[in-house]
Amino acid sequence: MGDLLTTGQAAIMLRSSRAHVVDLCLRGLLPYVRVGGQRRIRRSDVEALIEPGLSRDEMESLWLHRAVAGKVVANPPAMLAAAAINLRRLRRLHPAGSDWEWLDRWDALLDDGVEAMLEVLTSSSEHAVGLRRASPFAGVLTEVERRTILLAYAESRRGHARRMRADQLERILKSV
Structure with missing residues (x-):
């Protein structure tokens, strides 16, 4: 406590x-x-x-991925399926290179299940930050949700802390 x-x-x-x-x-x-x-x-x-120990971009990504985590909790099968589809698409777009390492890690996370996925989506650890740079959750948030979250993040930083x-x-x- x-x-x-x-x-x-x-x-x-x-x-x-x-x-x-x-x-x-x-x-x-x-x-x-x-x-x-x-x-x-x-x-x-x-x-x-x-x-934050994270850059502004990394913090914005964390906030966005926390919202994604909410969607994962609400409907795990649909969100994990969307991530799997995006991973296959990303592999076709990047047939070789350093991105494959991150895509392999996301594949392993999908196999580990919802708990492991939620940890990466909501953690500020260095490993999670790196994974979120190659996130397979593109398109999960609507543009309105995205804008709302980014505005809330900006507001939270404005003069309060x-x-x-x-x-x-x-x-x-x-x-x-």
Whole structure:
């Protein structure tokens, strides 16, 4: 539980209101779990909003792929089938080269099932970032969904999260 924050603690870290944090959670832009009926947010997810270790393009890709993960959860067979079709198409477009390594990894993920796929779609690990560069989920999101997610990402970065010294953050969190 030490890694999980309340919405109030997340709001302090983000230098925003608790209502803003709840809104981010409800819109699916900040992952959370329920513990005893209350929302709890991973510290790493809040820190990623404050100062992502990823480039802007990588963060946008992560946000888009988190939306794809929602579609995978809602309809695993259809989404995995779409990914398999796209992988075959990508192999025809790139008959040789370094892309094959990533396409092979996606093939293995499809064989590993939904859990493994969801981990790659939602993780900020270096391996997942590399895989998402050759994503087989093109066309899964509509253009409207894509634009909405990218606008939400831009809004989440606009003036809400500024870096706070670690000692100041710990002092504030202890007082809550």
